[in-house]
């Protein structure tokens with residue numbers, strides 16, 4: 206065999222292998238609509254001309270775990286932390302029986318290592334299939350919109366559940382004005398079991414999310430659920446895909462619900478003290494030469510390019526954000542006056558990013 210033949214053979218083998226990879230890996234991804242999501246997080250150098258960044262305060266290093274790191278940061282970093290179940294309702298049920306074991310967590314949502322044995326304090330798994338789910342629509346569910354259904358967990362009183370959920374859903378409707386999302390809620394409380402580490406909360410039983418989504422889909426289109434939890438704990442989590450959870454009866458419930466729901470529509474966090482790699486860059490914290498595609502695609506659609514701030518570093522690499530941070534609900538939210546862009550809690554850029562995100566899903 207000559208040298209040319211060998212190289213032809215190798216090229217051929219390589220291209221066959223490449224096709225196998227394409228077929229095996231990409232077809233299921235396309236089927237599950239994962240590709241647009243992946244595409245959305247690819248980072249690029251933006252084509253838009255950006256303003257000169259404004260430097261604020263001492264630059265903060267976001268990607269190194271500090272010695273005095275809080276519980277949430279340690280969880281993000283993968284430190285095993287014991288999980289607690291969330292007390293349901295004003296009279297907490299017996300919880301000690303099903304405190305979950307140690308939790309290996311990568312980040313974001315909490316993952317249960319093993320299924321927890323059902324006890325008398327937990328609903329039987331099959332219960333969800335038998336639930337009576339009546340969905341109340343806040344308006345018309347438009348086909349190409351993102352459909353969010355709010356459900357209540359831990360409410361003892363049915364009327365109280367409905368009143369609270371209606372209040373949250375109508376508040377969300379106002380806060381998401383201009384975003385392609387519609388809201389509905391389930392009339393009766395649903396007795397799901399949840400667990401938490403610090404503010405992060407998740408299902409105790411893996412599989413309950415799918416069961417709940419399937420149950421609601423029998424009567425109403427749903428992309429994600431927002432779970433309002435009647436609990437004494439201050440909780441808030443989103444898995445960036447199909448659920449947001451938050452404390453139902455705090456004075457900050459609506460802001461929390463708004464923030465967590467925005468995660469389901471592609472917005473990242475800008476307030477954390479510590480990030481693991483896959484959470485940066487995001488819509489709120491990014492590098493100038495490597496911006497999430499969904500953010501750089503949204504910029505040219507704005508009437509004007511927002512002010513740019515230099516806010517710190519990730520392992521020495523400079524991180525930036527748009528708009529003043531304290532006015533940003535995904536950032537260090539503490540507005541001291543009206544927003545420069547108008548009444549919305551979201552910036553025009555965030556609204557554009559969320560709509561682009563919904564467009565990739567539908």
Ligand SMILES: [Zn+2]
Nearest residue numbers: 464468473474
């Ligand atoms: Zn968040």
